[in-house]
Amino acid sequence: MPKQFTTVVFDLGGVLIDWNPRHLYRKIFGADEAGMERFLAEVCGPEWNASLDAGRPFSEAVAELTAAHPEEAELIAAYKTRWPEMLGGAFEETVAILREVRRAGYRTYALSNWSAETFGITRPLYPFLDEMDGILISGEIGIGKPNPAIFREFLSRFDVWPEKTIYIDDWDLNVATARALGMTAIFFRDATRLRADLRGLGLPVEAGA
Numbered sequence: 001m002p003k004q005f006t007t008v009v010f011d012l013g014g015v016l017i018d019w020n021p022r023h024l025y026r027k028i029f030g031a032d033e034a035g036m037e038r039f040l041a042e043v044c045g046p047e048w049n050a051s052l053d054a055g056r057p058f059s060e061a062v063a064e065l066t067a068a069h070p071e072e073a074e075l076i077a078a079y080k081t082r083w084p085e086m087l088g089g090a091f092e093e094t095v096a097i098l099r100e101v102r103r104a105g106y107r108t109y110a111l112s113n114w115s116a117e118t119f120g121i122t123r124p125l126y127p128f129l130d131e132m133d134g135i136l137i138s139g140e141i142g143i144g145k146p147n148p149a150i151f152r153e154f155l156s157r158f159d160v161w162p163e164k165t166i167y168i169d170d171w172d173l174n175v176a177t178a179r180a181l182g183m184t185a186i187f188f189r190d191a192t193r194l195r196a197d198l199r200g201l202g203l204p205v206e207a208g209a
Helices: 022-029 033-042 046-053 058-068 070-081 092-103 116-125 127-131 148-157 172-180 191-200
Strands: 007-010 017-019 087-090 107-112 134-137 165-169 184-187
Touching (some): 022 070, 058 070, 087 092, 092 191, 107 148, 116 127, 148 172
Parallel strands (some): 007 107
Antiparallel strands (some): 017 087
16 A cells, blocks of 8 residues: 555545435425425524534424424424434445455544434444444534544544545535645545545555446
């Protein structure tokens, strides 16, 4: 393997796992795509979801949001009671890359924004997670990406050298933080582009189709 890299770190949602609240809310809203997007932007929005990823209890977050939007009570409740329906399958092409990297002798990890409450439901559904050398989720420590503190905790916990690490994420702010801390970071678009990026860095993965 190229001497400069020993470790490859993957984000989970959007990179290895197809998590998307739209998987659930399309069932509820049906053909009302605009209504669903309004709800996911203005009610159960990204900042609210980020608070769950950072460790806020679902029960507390749902209760507060329901008090603010009582007319949306059933829709808000579904975010907790039907959360598993937000999970799609694994992104198998990216999982294949993960396995190629492991076979080549690199350490592989996950660093992800994820609620500790729901990760217990999630992990058994994706057996490839047990193949990794370690996983750190934001809900475990109460800090989410792109806060540099979660990256520093990850580096310390797993004894990872940033200059020997490739980090893969589908959010540009997380990529920027990883780079600022000395990692070589890749903005994830799709598996084909990821293969090209990794090969460009000297990793022995197969070329994309």
